[in-house]
Each structure stands twice: as structure tokens, then as C-alpha cells.
Amino acid sequence: xxxxxxxxxxxxxxxxxxxxxxxxxxxxxxxxxxxWGMLARTAGLSLLEVVMxxxxxxxxxxxxxxxxxxxxxxxxxxxxxxxxxxLIVNLRYLLLTATLRPLYPSSNLGxxxxxxxxxxxxxxxxxxxxxxxxxxxxAFLMGGGVLAWVSWMTTNVTGFGLGSAIDDPSxxxxxFAFTATFLALLLGMWRGKADLLPWLVAALVAIAxxxxxxxxxxxxxxxxxxxxxxxxxEVRKHxxxx
Amino acid sequence: MQTSPEALIAILGMALVxxxxxxxxxxxxxxxxxxGFAAAWLRHIPGAxxxxxxxxxxxxxxxxxMLAAIATGGVFILTRNLFAAMAAGxxxxxxxxxxxxx
Numbered sequence: 001x002x003x004x005x006x007x008x009x010x011x012x013x014x015x016x017x018x019x020x021x022x023x024x025x026x027x028x029x030x031x032x033x034x035x036w037g038m039l040a041r042t043a044g045l046s047l048l049e050v051v052m053x054x055x056x057x058x059x060x061x062x063x064x065x066x067x068x069x070x071x072x073x074x075x076x077x078x079x080x081x082x083x084x085x086x087l088i089v090n091l092r093y094l095l096l097t098a099t100l101r102p103l104y105p106s107s108n109l110g111x112x113x114x115x116x117x118x119x120x121x122x123x124x125x126x127x128x129x130x131x132x133x134x135x136x137x138x139a140f141l142m143g144g145g146v147l148a149w150v151s152w153m154t155t156n157v158t159g160f161g162l163g164s165a166i167d168d169p170s171x172x173x174x175x176f177a178f179t180a181t182f183l184a185l186l187l188g189m190w191r192g193k194a195d196l197l198p199w200l201v202a203a204l205v206a207i208a209x210x211x212x213x214x215x216x217x218x219x220x221x222x223x224x225x226x227x228x229x230x231x232x233x234e235v236r237k238h239x240x241x242x
Numbered sequence: 243m244q245t246s247p248e249a250l251i252a253i254l255g256m257a258l259v260x261x262x263x264x265x266x267x268x269x270x271x272x273x274x275x276x277x278g279f280a281a282a283w284l285r286h287i288p289g290a291x292x293x294x295x296x297x298x299x300x301x302x303x304x305x306x307x308m309l310a311a312i313a314t315g316g317v318f319i320l321t322r323n324l325f326a327a328m329a330a331g332x333x334x335x336x337x338x339x340x341x342x343x344x
Contacts, residue, residue, distance in 0.1 A: 024325045048244040049253065056257035066256065074246030083255035090263045092291070097267030099287045106272055113265035121295070128288040173336030176310055179299040180331030183311060184318040186292040195289055202290035203297035210298035222294025223287060230286030235279050 011139045018123065018143025021130070025122040026147050028177035029060070030155045031169035036063060037159020038166045044072025047160060054156045058117065058149060061216055062089040092219040095227075096124045102131065103138050112138070118145025122181070129185045197233060202226025306338035 040050050045067075057063060065085050071077050097116050104112035115138065123144025130136035159166055169175055189195070206222025274280040300311050314331035318324070 021324075024328050045249075046244050049249050052245070052250075052253050053256070056253060057260055058257075059260050062256065062260065074248040077246070077248040077252060079248055079252045079255065082252045083259055086256035087259040087263065090260050093260075093264045094267040094270070095287050095291055097264050098271035099284055099291075100268055101271040101274075101284065104268065104272070109269065109272055113269055114261075116264035116268055117261050119264055125288075125292065132288070173310075173332040173334075173339065176307065176335040177328055177332050179296055179307070180310065180314040180328045181324065182292050182295045183314050183331070184324050184327040186289065186296060187315060187318050188322070188324075189289050189292070198286050198290055199293040202293035206294035206297045207301050210302070218298050219291060219294050222297070223291035226290025226293055227283050227286040230290065231279055231283035234282040234286070 011137075014137045014139035015143035015146075018126065018137075018140035018145075019147040020143075021126040021140075022123050022144035022147050025126075025177060025181050026151045028169065028174045029120075029122065029148055030151045031172075031174045032060065033152045033155030034159035034162070034166045035169060036060070036067070037156040037161075038163055039064075039067050040070075040156070041160050041163060043067040043070040045070060045160075047157070050156055050160050051153070054153050057086065058120075058152065059086070059090055060120070060152070062086040065089050065215070089216050092216050092223065093119065095220065095223045096121070099128055100124070100141070103127075103136065103141065115142060115145075118142055118149060120145065120148045121178075122148055125182060125185050129188055132189050132191075194233065194237075195230075198226045198230030200226075201229040304342075306335050306342060309338050310334035 036054075037050060040053075045053070053063060053066070057066075062085065066082055069078050069082050069085060093116075097119055100116075100119070119141065123141055126144050127136045127141045130140060186199070202222040202225060204222075205225040206218040209221040210218035271284060274284065300307055310331045313334040314327045317330040318327035321327070
């Protein structure tokens with residue numbers, strides 16, 4: 001067996017493992033995908049616009065915010081605010097994709113940068129959890145990303161077609177699926193008491209930010225504050241020891 | 243009419259800023275030093291981001307969310323199974339809301 005075929009079969013395994021890891025959250029993604037499709041129709045998007053936005057933008061929270069701003073008459077469509085809102089809501093991805101650096105060799109960064117398109121909160125979380133256990137790979141990340149893309153796209157279109165016949169996912173507790181998954185992944189990342197303070201800082205800053213600002217600022221603010229606190233502690237401890 | 247130039251520009255603009263930010267995080271991180279403070283900072287981001295995602299959802303939620311968080315955490319610590327933990331959380335939220343009528 002040649003080395004390249006061995007390599008590609010393990011790549012396929014990783015891709016499938018990444019997709020499999022994301023199946024539980026993909027169910028919730030699908031439920032919210034239906035809701036988004038339904039609301040998009042109400043907001044006045046055409047089917048073509050739904051397909052283009054989900055296919056190209058592919059960012060759930062930014063797409064929900066966009067529906068608030070969307071107008072059915074093209075001449076009054078607030079193009080600038082729509083783009084700006086997408087930028088602000090997605091700023092947190094700066095932190096998320098930065099942590100994927102160990103998966104990408106510097107020489108191959110161009111392709112790596114393009115593959116960031118398929119990063120969502122869900123497959124990012126699964127991948128960093130796998131990395132913390134010594135696993136994780138680009139193929140693993142892409143497997144989850146492709147699954148999320150397909151379930152988002154198909155359910156957006158289905159929701160658009162079904163219209164208001166769709167149930168609120170929170171009626172079935174599916175809104176909690178994201179929180180539960182992220183909480184379990186967080187617990188799996190526990191490496192000892194050194195994690196306590198950074199996580200506490202992140203949680204408190206996020207809670208404080210969320211109570212005064214709409215949108216996703218709390219993820220960015222909490223993530224930045226907590227990770228900086230962790231780094232400061234770690235570097236201090238290191239300096240004390242040497 | 244299927245779409246308009248305005249809608250097309252808006253969607254393309256949204257797509258462009260989104261991929262620019264997603265790619266930007268990786269490209270900026272690549273320029274950071276591999277040791278010392280910057281490396282320690284990158285290592286601490288995943289836990290901090292997850293804590294920041296979870297914490298507000300728990301404190302703004304009601305008793306159903308609190309109970310479900312305990313169920314999720316308990317099942318995960320006992321089984322180390324992510325799917326079981328998620329299912330326990332969703333089921334607890336569903337049943338508690340049903341009982342509380344909220």
C-alpha cells in the first residue's frame with residue numbers, strides 16, 4: 001500500500017469522524033434552519049436570495065440579525081447596515097479561528113484561510129475539544145463543517161417552503177441543545193485548578209456584557225478577558241518558577 | 243422577480259466580511275510567536291470562549307435551564323458521553339418547562 005492512499009483513507013476517516021461528532025448539534029442547527037427559512041420568507045427574501053445568503057454567508061446568528069434589517073423593496077434595502085451587522089456579529093470568529101493555528105502549517109496557509117469558510121461555532125467546538133485530547137485535524141473540522149452546511153442549507157429551503165407551519169424549537173427544548181453541548185465540551189476541557197480563574201473571568205465578563213449589549217459581544221469580551229487572564233497567570237507562574 | 247442588484251450586493255458584502263473575519267483569525271494567529279505569552283493566550287481561548295458562550299445562557303435562564311445544566315454536567319462527568327449529556331439537558335429542559343407550564 002502506498003503512503004498516499006494510507007494518508008487519504010485516514011483523511012476520510014477523520015472527515016467522517018468530524019461529521020459524526022457534529023450530528024447531535026446538527027439536529028438543533030436543522031431546527032433553527034427551518035425557523036430561519038420561514039422568517040426569511042416573512043421578511044421578503046426570495047428563494048434565490050435565501051439560497052445565496054445561506055450558501056455564501058453561512059453564519060446563523062448574522063443571518064438572523066439580517067432578517068431584522070431586510071426590506072422587500074430593493075430601493076430601501078439598507079446595504080451598509082446589513083454588511084456592518086454581519087461584520088459585528090461575526091467578530092467573535094477572530095478568536096475561534098485563531099485557535100485552529102496548530103492544524104495548519106504556515107506553508108499551506110492560503111488554502112487553510114479559505115477552508116475557514118466552513119467554520120461554525122459547532123464544528124469549531126468539536127474540533128478544539130478533539131485537539132485538547134490530542135486529536136483533531138483539518139479533515140475532522142471540514143467533516144463537521146460540511147454536515148452543518150448541508151443541514152443549514154436544506155432546512156432553510158424547507159422552512160421557506162413550509163412557511164408558518166413550523167414549530168418554535170424551544171417548545172421541544174432544542175434551544176438548550178447548544179448550551180448543553182458547549183457546557184459538556186467545556187467540562188471535557190478541564191485540565192486542573194489553573195483553568196478555574198480564566199473560566200470564571202470569562203463567565204463573569206460575558207454575563208456582564210450580555211446584560212448591557214445585544215448581539216454576540218459577550219462571546220468576544222468574555223473569551224478575550226478569560227484567555228488573557230489565563231495567559232497572564234501562566235506566564236507569571238512560569239516566571240516565579242525560573 | 244428573483245433578486246435585485248441591491249440584495250445581491252448586500253449578500254455578497256455580508257459573505258465577504260464573514261470569510262474575511264474567519265480567515266483573519268487564522269492568518270493573524272499565524273503571525274504570533276509560537277512561545278511565551280501569545281502561545282499561552284491562544285491555548286486559553288477555547289475554554290474561555292466556551293465559558294463565555296454558556297454562562298449568560300444559564301444566568302438569564304430560569305429554573306428549567308439551571309436544572310438542565312446540572313443534568314448535563316452530571317451525565318457528562320459520569321459517562322463522558324457528549325451525546326448523552328446533550329440529550330439529558332434537552333430532555334430536562336423540555337420536561338421541566340412542561341411541568342412549570344412555561
